[in-house]
Amino acid sequence: MKRNLSETCYDFFSTLANPTRLAILELLRGGPKNVTDIANNLNQEQSMVSHNLKPLEKCRFIFSERKKRERLYSLNRETMEPLFKTFIYHSEKYCPAGGRCLTEGELREQKRKDASSKVFVTH
Amino acid sequence: MKRNLSETCYDFFSTLANPTRLAILELLRGGPKNVTDIANNLNQEQSMVSHNLKPLEKCRFIFSERKKRERLYSLNRETMEPLFKTFIYHSEKYCPAGGRCLTEGELREQKRKDASSKVFVTH
DNA sequence: CAGATGTATGAATAATTTTTCATATGTAGG
DNA sequence: CCTACATATGAAAAATTATTCATACATCTG
Structure with a gap:
């Protein structure tokens, strides 16, 4: 199952x-x-x-x-620490707006940056 | 801030x-x-x-x-793969009941196992 | 065992989130 | 520029989740 x-x-x-x-x-x-x-x-x-x-x-x-x-x-540190770590890494790299998700305008700006710095990944 | x-x-x-x-x-x-x-x-x-x-x-x-x-x-694989990995590890170790959270009875059973196998951590 | 302390529970209400449906917007091709 | 295709949006309704309050339960101590 x-x-x-x-x-x-x-x-x-x-x-x-x-x-x-x-x-x-x-x-x-x-x-x-x-x-x-x-x-x-x-x-x-x-x-x-x-x-x-x-x-x-x-x-x-x-x-x-x-x-x-x-x-x-x-x-349960074994689970929670890796989880927090992934969150912190993600928010620092992808959501530099104070660790929260992006507003419409910020999202547009990020996409522009991504495009110019080749960080943009489509797989 | x-x-x-x-x-x-x-x-x-x-x-x-x-x-x-x-x-x-x-x-x-x-x-x-x-x-x-x-x-x-x-x-x-x-x-x-x-x-x-x-x-x-x-x-x-x-x-x-x-x-x-x-x-x-x-x-965004960079974020999602570590996240899924942490989830899978956790659920296999802590929630062996088919990957979902535990029922009352299962939780009691797990706590019993934890106690006897010294996996139980209080920090 | 009576009282005090610490925790859990149930059920009603309140708040949030999801889903649906109708419709708007955006884009490419003829 | 008209039509078809692809996606997005807004607002109402439905579903889920959180919060509160009263009270129950459980454990220790004298």
């Missing part, structure tokens, strides 16, 4: 496509934290943090273990 | 978090295609394909160039 990339990737990327969850992942780069700490750090409700931790753990971007009363969440 | 990861990553990952767009990216691994070809291959409306091509190009996951009447879209 092999499934193709586009099917299997969807959970993976949609779990990452959320500002709160990305903020949690970034926070956990600094080390394991419990739910309350995460909520305080991000200025978010505890229940919202819990709701968002669930898909992150389901996809195993984070791990968790109980420690006394609390539950410590930690980052 | 440096922005943190969680802000800048959002466009990047949310553009990938869509089945149609993932299918387009996968299709373009096979080489450049025009809009009509993509629509036919995916059995989707042309307008829907166009709508989905836009964010992909905005984030520069794909490039495009006009060729006579049509417009040829091609994959």
